[in-house]
Amino acid sequence: MPKPTVWPVPNKRPFAINVGAASTQVVPAFLSRLTLVGVNIGTEVCYVSEGTPAIIGQGDAIYPYGSMHMDEHNLYTGVIYAICATGAAVLSCTEGSN
Amino acid sequence: MRVYNAYNDAALLVLIAALQADVTSILILVTLIEAVTSALPTLSETGGTVTTDGTEQNVYVNAAPLGEYNPICVTINCTAQTAGETIVIRQYYDNVPGGAGAILVDEVTYVGLISPEMLVIDLDPNRYGVWVTIERTAGVARAYIWDVHYEI
Numbered sequence: 001m002p003k004p005t006v007w008p009v010p011n012k013r014p015f016a017i018n019v020g021a022a023s024t025q026v027v028p029a030f031l032s033r034l035t036l037v038g039v040n041i042g043t044e045v046c047y048v049s050e051g052t053p054a055i056i057g058q059g060d061a062i063y064p065y066g067s068m069h070m071d072e073h074n075l076y077t078g079v080i081y082a083i084c085a086t087g088a089a090v091l092s093c094t095e096g097s098n
Numbered sequence: 099m100r101v102y103n104a105y106n107d108a109a110l111l112v113l114i115a116a117l118q119a120d121v122t123s124i125l126i127l128v129t130l131i132e133a134v135t136s137a138l139p140t141l142s143e144t145g146g147t148v149t150t151d152g153t154e155q156n157v158y159v160n161a162a163p164l165g166e167y168n169p170i171c172v173t174i175n176c177t178a179q180t181a182g183e184t185i186v187i188r189q190y191y192d193n194v195p196g197g198a199g200a201i202l203v204d205e206v207t208y209v210g211l212i213s214p215e216m217l218v219i220d221l222d223p224n225r226y227g228v229w230v231t232i233e234r235t236a237g238v239a240r241a242y243i244w245d246v247h248y249e250i
Contacts, residue, residue: 036099050099066103074099 009034009096019046019082019089023053026080026091033077035096036070038062046089050076054083062091139168145245150185150234157187158230158246162197168249169221172230175243176212183237184209189219192227200229207235221248 017026019042026048027036040046040062048068049059062068062082070076082091148157158172179185186207190200208217219230232242 048099060099060101061103062101063103063106066101069100069102071100076099 011097013095013097015093015095016041017082017091017093019084019087019091021083021085021087023049023055023081023083026082026093027095029078030095030097031077032098033070033075033095034072034098035075036080036093037067038091038093039067040064040089041092042084042089044084044086044088046082046084046091048080048082050080051078052081054081056083056085062089064089139249141170141247142250143245143247145243147241147243148232149241150183150232150239152234152239154186154188154231154233156229157232157242157244159228160248161192161200161227161229163225163227166223166225167228168223169228170247170249171221172219172244172246174217174219174232175215176208176217177215178240178242179208179210179212179215180237180240181210183240184235185242186233186235187217187219188229188231188233189221190227190229190231191222191224193224194226197226200227209236221246 011032017024019026026038027033038048041064043064045061045063045066047054047056047059047061049055060068082089148155157174158169160167160169174187176185184207186205188202189204191203192198192200221228221230230246234240
């Protein structure tokens with residue numbers, strides 16, 4: 001499998017997602033994705049799931065001012081979801097792509 | 099995906115807040131205790147020497163205490179007295195607001211050599227004044243070292 005990283009990453013897209021109390025799509029599936037970085041700038045923990053709708057208490061827990069990092073070592077190009085308990089989590093993200 | 103989470107210090111902050119509340123309570127109690135201990139009387143001492151001249155002389159006088167006053171005792175060192183001296187020790191108090199002057203409470207005469215040589219005159223609490231005097235009625239001038247112990 002060829003190493004997916006392209007250096008430098010040609011495209012960067014900043015965006016923010018208000019994570020709801022129901023599973024919320026963070027990014028859709030995107031085959032050209034190279035990197036994804038997100039910081040929870042909200043006030044409650046959110047749970048991130050790759051590929052399937054997010055469930056409270058499962059997946060990657062991102063606490064307030066915690067962050068998630070996706071790069072060549074753990075790249076996932078499918079859909080990513082997030083969920084939190086009361087809707088007070090906000091993911092500030094940057095997606096890099098080809 | 100790599101995840102980095104900030105240290106969750108919520109529990110620590112709760113403990114710190116509880117500690118701060120305890121410290122505040124302790125400070126209040128310490129302040130109260132300090133007020134009590136500061137008001138406790140402090141034992142003090144002063145003294146001097148009286149050389150008798152044949153008249154009634156003050157040994158110790160507090161003619162106008164600032165308030166209720168608790169003198170403990172006056173000691174008079176009579177080692178200088180010989181068989182030829184006679185002294186009279188008198189004690190006076192004033193109990194009139196504004197001060198009416200010394201009123202005799204007690205009088206003791208010591209003839210010749212005094213044994214034991216140290217006189218201890220016990221004093222009582224008073225508000226308006228206390229006097230202890232010495233008068234040589236016989237013999238020659240002698241020096242009597244004295245001191246007084248009192249609470250302030």
